[in-house]
Amino acid sequence: MKTIQKIFIGLAAVLLLTRCTTESYEDLSFLKSVTQPGNITAFFDITNDNSGNVTITPGGEGAGSYDIYFGDATAEPTNVKPGGNITHKYAEGDYTVKVVAKGVDGKSAEATFPLKMTYRAPENLEVSISKKIHTINVSAKASYAASFLVFFGDKVNEQGTPMAVGETLTYEYAKAGTYSVKVVALSGGAATTEKITGVVITDPFGFPIDFENPSVNYFFGTFGGASFQSAVANPAPGGINTSAKVGKYIKNSGAQVWSGTYSPMDIPIDFSLGNKIKMMVYADPALVGKKINVELEYAVGGTPANGVAVLKEPITVGNTWHELTFDFSANTGIPATSKFTQLVLRFDNVQVGAGEVFYIDNIRITF
Numbered sequence: 001m002k003t004i005q006k007i008f009i010g011l012a013a014v015l016l017l018t019r020c021t022t023e024s025y026e027d028l029s030f031l032k033s034v035t036q037p038g039n040i041t042a043f044f045d046i047t048n049d050n051s052g053n054v055t056i057t058p059g060g061e062g063a064g065s066y067d068i069y070f071g072d073a074t075a076e077p078t079n080v081k082p083g084g085n086i087t088h089k090y091a092e093g094d095y096t097v098k099v100v101a102k103g104v105d106g107k108s109a110e111a112t113f114p115l116k117m118t119y120r121a122p123e124n125l126e127v128s129i130s131k132k133i134h135t136i137n138v139s140a141k142a143s144y145a146a147s148f149l150v151f152f153g154d155k156v157n158e159q160g161t162p163m164a165v166g167e168t169l170t171y172e173y174a175k176a177g178t179y180s181v182k183v184v185a186l187s188g189g190a191a192t193t194e195k196i197t198g199v200v201i202t203d204p205f206g207f208p209i210d211f212e213n214p215s216v217n218y219f220f221g222t223f224g225g226a227s228f229q230s231a232v233a234n235p236a237p238g239g240i241n242t243s244a245k246v247g248k249y250i251k252n253s254g255a256q257v258w259s260g261t262y263s264p265m266d267i268p269i270d271f272s273l274g275n276k277i278k279m280m281v282y283a284d285p286a287l288v289g290k291k292i293n294v295e296l297e298y299a300v301g302g303t304p305a306n307g308v309a310v311l312k313e314p315i316t317v318g319n320t321w322h323e324l325t326f327d328f329s330a331n332t333g334i335p336a337t338s339k340f341t342q343l344v345l346r347f348d349n350v351q352v353g354a355g356e357v358f359y360i361d362n363i364r365i366t367f
Helices: 002-019 029-033
Strands: 038-046 053-061 065-069 078-080 086-089 093-102 108-117 123-132 135-143 147-151 161-163 169-172 177-186 192-201 221-223 226-233 245-251 260-270 276-283 291-299 309-314 322-327 339-347 356-366
Touching: 038 093, 038 108, 053 065, 053 093, 053 108, 078 086, 123 177, 123 192, 135 147, 135 161, 135 177, 135 192, 161 169, 221 226, 226 260, 245 339, 260 291, 276 291, 309 322, 339 356
Parallel strands: none
Antiparallel strands: 038 053, 053 086, 065 078, 065 093, 093 108, 123 135, 135 169, 147 161, 147 177, 177 192, 221 260, 226 245, 245 356, 260 339, 276 322, 276 356, 291 309, 291 339
């Protein structure tokens, strides 16, 4: 029994000593062998697409991490682990990038590196301009362009209008004229590329057609072998037509029976303003009795359809300006509010052309 008690007392003492023992790890002598931060490097991978992106890869000896100070307006550094990198966007300019190498023992070393960001000039600049009367639409594209400036050319000391990539600008000129539209492709830095395009702005084409206004494009497109010349000299000023300029219709030799002209109108032919079309004509006596067709097409809203508003009137006098009237008032297929956007003329559409020539002027609509 005494033996058992002694053994128990001994075990208790051992347990008590074990619980009172404190383990100590205060020996930091291993840190004496740690390599101190040094030989700091920085590799810059600078994109050449004008994005401004630079990938910074720090390096060195004895670093557990690196703090990157970008040298621009960014207030706080970015921490990068060894072998890692960070991408940062820079505006064009010169910068000093600081790299602080931080060791595991709390010590650090730093180095600075110059960085120059230069944006390349935009390339392959293409400008697209469409126009209708006094209004133009401008768009552009270019490699490495950040944005554009557009100068419309109608103001002194004009400030360019900003245009984003993919955007289209619409601009209306106050009057007809020839303008130089300049588009400047911006790189995001100092480098730019520009292109100048001449644009002719005309006054709207519509009734009355008198061929006298140099700011109007009196367009008479042709088909089937016919020809037309706008604003030629009046062959016989006098009588009812003393104007200087007229139109010349030519049904060339061999022109198709159905040949003629077509004129899209900027200002529709409006039947609320009248239902009779009048036209002055001057022709050789050999053409007396042959007929001129007036055809109105492409009504606003689609009614009436093409082929409904068609009339023919014969030339009645040779070598004298006289007036033909094309009276649509009896055509019940034409609503009183009709507006037509194209005028078509034909001549003698029962015979192949033989080189016939006649002149027209002062085409207008009346009641």
